[in-house]
Amino acid sequence: MTFRLHHVQYGRSFRVLWLYEEIGEAVLGPLEIVEHRIGSKEMRESDLGRVSPAVRIPALEMDGLELAESGAIVQHLCETFAPALDRPVGHAERPAFLQWIHFAETQASLVENLNLQMVFLRPPAKPSPVVIKLTVARLRQAVAGMEARLDAGYLLPGGFSGADVMMGFNLFAIPYFVDLASFPKVRAYKALVEKRAAHRRACAREGAQRFYAQDFYPVPEA
Incomplete structure (x- = not known):
C-alpha cells in the first residue's frame, strides 16, 4: 500500500x-x-x-x-x-464521537480566520481589530465549551479515538490566540495527548514550527 x-x-x-x-x-x-x-x-x-x-x-x-x-x-x-x-454505527459513543470530530472543525475554522488576519495579511492590508476581537471571543467560547465537558482523560469515556486526533491541529494552534491559563482541563488534556508516542513521532517529523513569528498574538488596538 x-x-x-x-x-x-x-x-x-x-x-x-x-x-x-x-x-x-x-x-x-x-x-x-x-x-x-x-x-x-x-x-x-x-x-x-x-x-x-x-x-x-x-x-x-x-x-x-x-x-x-x-x-x-x-x-x-x-x-x-x-x-x-473508531466508534462504529450502533456504538454508545458514536454520537459523541461524531460531534467531537465536527466540533474540531468549528474550532479550526476560527483559528484559520485568525491566521489570515494576524499572520498572512501584509501591508498595506491591515487586520480588523473588531473582527479579530469577535473571532477570539468565539474561539475562547469554544475552548470554554471543551473545558466544561472534559474529564480527566480523553474526549470519550472509552478512551483515545479519532476524535482526539482531530484536536491535534487545534491544540497546537489555539494557544497562539487564546491564553489557556484559565482552562486547566484543556491544558491537562493537551498534555495527555502530547505524551502519546505517536504524537511525539509526528512532531519529530514536523520539526520546529515555521509558521508563527511570535508566541502569542494579542488583539490589536483599534
Missing part, C-alpha cells in the same frame, strides 16, 4: 500525519509526504487540485483512493484500518 499525504507543517494535515503514526507503517505502508507552502502560488500550480476540490490540505492518495478533508480522512482511516480508534 502507498500512503501519499499532501501536507503543510502543523496545519490541518497534522491530524492525518499523527493518525498515520498511531496506525503504523505495517498497516498503512510507507509514508510519502508532499509538503506545500501555504500562502504561495505553489499550491495552485501543483497537482493538489486533482485530489482536493478546494486545493487545500490535507489531501490523501492511497492505492487509487483520493480523499480530501481531514475529518473525512480521519474517519475513513479509523473505520477501515483502526477499529480501536
Whole structure:
C-alpha cells in the first residue's frame, strides 16, 4: 500500500500525519509526504487540485483512493484500518464521537480566520481589530465549551479515538490566540495527548514550527 499525504507543517494535515503514526507503517505502508507552502502560488500550480476540490490540505492518495478533508480522512482511516480508534454505527459513543470530530472543525475554522488576519495579511492590508476581537471571543467560547465537558482523560469515556486526533491541529494552534491559563482541563488534556508516542513521532517529523513569528498574538488596538 502507498500512503501519499499532501501536507503543510502543523496545519490541518497534522491530524492525518499523527493518525498515520498511531496506525503504523505495517498497516498503512510507507509514508510519502508532499509538503506545500501555504500562502504561495505553489499550491495552485501543483497537482493538489486533482485530489482536493478546494486545493487545500490535507489531501490523501492511497492505492487509487483520493480523499480530501481531514475529518473525512480521519474517519475513513479509523473505520477501515483502526477499529480501536473508531466508534462504529450502533456504538454508545458514536454520537459523541461524531460531534467531537465536527466540533474540531468549528474550532479550526476560527483559528484559520485568525491566521489570515494576524499572520498572512501584509501591508498595506491591515487586520480588523473588531473582527479579530469577535473571532477570539468565539474561539475562547469554544475552548470554554471543551473545558466544561472534559474529564480527566480523553474526549470519550472509552478512551483515545479519532476524535482526539482531530484536536491535534487545534491544540497546537489555539494557544497562539487564546491564553489557556484559565482552562486547566484543556491544558491537562493537551498534555495527555502530547505524551502519546505517536504524537511525539509526528512532531519529530514536523520539526520546529515555521509558521508563527511570535508566541502569542494579542488583539490589536483599534
